[in-house]
Amino acid sequence: MPVPSTESSAPAGPPKDFGAVFDRLRPHLAELDSFLRGQLAAFEPEIRDLADYCLDASGKRIRPALVFLSGWGADDRPATALVRAAAVVELVHLATLVHDDIMDAADLRRGRGTAARQYGPETSVLLGDALFAHALYLAAQFPTTEVCLAVSDSTRKVCTGEIMQTLRRRAVNVTRADYDRVIELKTAELFRVSCLLGGRLGGHSADFTAAAAEFGRQLGIAYQIYDDLADFFGDESRIGKTLGTDLRSGKLTLPLMVLRDRLPAGERALLIEEIAGRREPDLAGRLRQMGEYDVFPAVSEAVLTALAAGEAALAPHAALAPVPLLLQLGGALRLQLKNLRAPAA
Numbered sequence: 001m002p003v004p005s006t007e008s009s010a011p012a013g014p015p016k017d018f019g020a021v022f023d024r025l026r027p028h029l030a031e032l033d034s035f036l037r038g039q040l041a042a043f044e045p046e047i048r049d050l051a052d053y054c055l056d057a058s059g060k061r062i063r064p065a066l067v068f069l070s071g072w073g074a075d076d077r078p079a080t081a082l083v084r085a086a087a088v089v090e091l092v093h094l095a096t097l098v099h100d101d102i103m104d105a106a107d108l109r110r111g112r113g114t115a116a117r118q119y120g121p122e123t124s125v126l127l128g129d130a131l132f133a134h135a136l137y138l139a140a141q142f143p144t145t146e147v148c149l150a151v152s153d154s155t156r157k158v159c160t161g162e163i164m165q166t167l168r169r170r171a172v173n174v175t176r177a178d179y180d181r182v183i184e185l186k187t188a189e190l191f192r193v194s195c196l197l198g199g200r201l202g203g204h205s206a207d208f209t210a211a212a213a214e215f216g217r218q219l220g221i222a223y224q225i226y227d228d229l230a231d232f233f234g235d236e237s238r239i240g241k242t243l244g245t246d247l248r249s250g251k252l253t254l255p256l257m258v259l260r261d262r263l264p265a266g267e268r269a270l271l272i273e274e275i276a277g278r279r280e281p282d283l284a285g286r287l288r289q290m291g292e293y294d295v296f297p298a299v300s301e302a303v304l305t306a307l308a309a310g311e312a313a314l315a316p317h318a319a320l321a322p323v324p325l326l327l328q329l330g331g332a333l334r335l336q337l338k339n340l341r342a343p344a345a
Contacts, residue, residue, distance in 0.1 A: 018060060018332045024325065028068045029061060031078040032086050039087065042134065050127050054094050054115055062223070062329070063089045066194035069329070070212040071202025072322040081201040084138060085147065089194045091135035092155050096162065096186075098128035103166055104249065147197060154193040161186025170250035172260075172272045179254055183224040184217070191220030199322075208320055211313045215326055218310030219333070222303045226337055228253035229299045232287060233340045244283040250275050255290065255299050262293040296340075303337055 022029070036055055043051045064086035071082045100106070101114040102121045108114065116124040132155060139148040165182050168174055195216030199209030231246045232255050246253045252260075252275055260271055271286065273279035290296060307330045314323050 018062075018329075018336070021325070021328045021332050022060070022065060025065055025068055027076075028078040028083070028086075029064065031083045032061070032064055032090070035083050035087050036090065039134065039138070042137075043130065047127065047130060050115070050119060050123070051131065053118060054098060054127065054131060056112075059110060061086075061090060063093050063190055063194045065329070066191060066216055066219075066326075067198040067201075069325045070195040070198025070209075070216070070322050071204070072198075072325055073202055073204075074321070079202070081142070082198060084141070085197040085201055086194075088135045088139045088147070088151055089190060089197070091131050091138070092151065092158070093190060095128040095131035095135065096158055096190075098124050098131065099162065102128075103162070104245075146200065150193050150196060154189050157185045157189045161189070165251070168252070170275065170277050171252065172275050174252040174257065176254075176257065179252070179257060180221075183221055187224040188217045188220030191223070192217040195326075202322070204320070204322070208317045208322075211317055212322065212326065214313040215310040218306045218313065219330060222306035222310070222330075222333060225254055225299060225303045225306065226333060229255055229296070229303070229337075230340060231255070232290060233296060244281065244286075247274060247281045247283060247286060250277050254302060255295050256286075258295045258298050259286065259290055259293060262295070263289065300337055300340075304334070307334060 037052075040048050040052055040055075067082055067086040067089060068078070071079065097109065098115050101109060102116045102124055105116075106114050107117045114124075115127060119127065135155070136148060136152055139151045142148065161182050161184070164178075165186060168178065168182075192213050193216075195212040196209060199212040204212070228246065231243060231253070234243060245251075247256060256271070256275065260268055260275075263271060267289065270279065270282075274281045274286075311327060311330055314326060317323055
């Protein structure tokens with residue numbers, strides 16, 4: 001394992017966006033892409049093209065970035081163990097996307113047809129399973145069982161979160177505790193294990209690795225709440241998806257939950273009918289009400305609270321090289337939150 005540096009090698013100043021943070025990782029992500037493409041040969045010839053199609057659906061690759069940043073040391077070159085671990089978490093993430101698109105009956109992801117649209121839901125559910133299986137196969141290649149144990153445990157938790165969310169679709173009595181539990185499992189868990197693996201494989205101390213894992217968990221919570229907020233207040237051309245999909249699909253996220261709890265009884269009843277699928281959603285009306293009832297600042301505060309908790313976990317380790325880099329990810333998310341379109345009341 002590489003010997004970690006005790007000094008920061010991160011550039012000074014706040015990041016402009018996620019792209020500025022990821023510029024530092026270009027060699028690492030290039031190595032990751034090369035490794036993942038090389039893995040296609042391990043799939044049976046009959047499904048290699050299908051697996052390749054899924055690899056092209058990857059987005060920011062924030063989970064692999066967390067592996068690399070948490071494992072950052074004196075040597076900026078991509079370490080083989082970190083590349084392999086990044087590939088493991090990315091394959092798990094891609095598998096969940098394939099399954100999500102089936103459950104959501106989604107036709108598009110990042111501007112092109114989903115695997116479910118391209119190959120059908122029956123084939124795609126098995127394709128997602130194949131991606132999961134290969135992720136665990138790669139995890140089992142490490143000389144220690146720790147990686148495989150951590151990834152398999154996290155994969156089960158991610159699937160549990162998705163199951164919980166699916167079972168509660170169209171439910172109108174979801175509580176904040178229910179919501180927090182789902183996002184902790186379905187999103188934050190994979191962020192957490194990415195940082196855990198990065199810290200361990202980067203040769204960092206157990207104390208720092210635990211702190212990095214907690215940072216990852218809190219960043220994942222913040223990221224999911226931000227994403228739920230962007231579903232109402234984002235710019236469609238920038239976020240790459242249609243707004244209001246959570247309301248249309250009956251997914252009671254935090255913005256809808258806050259609105260539900262602040263509306264007067266009559267309007268609340270109408271919103272409940274929309275969430276339950278018994279009434280056509282009035283997205284324009286709900287956006288107007290979100291402005292009137294200060295939903296945007298309330299949900300934004302939840303994002304900022306999670307980010308602050310993650311930063312506090314890293315504070316005792318400020319002198320270590322990974323910390324300023326990880327903090328830049330939080331700073332980039334803050335800027336994205338600031339750039340969301342808050343409606344006028």
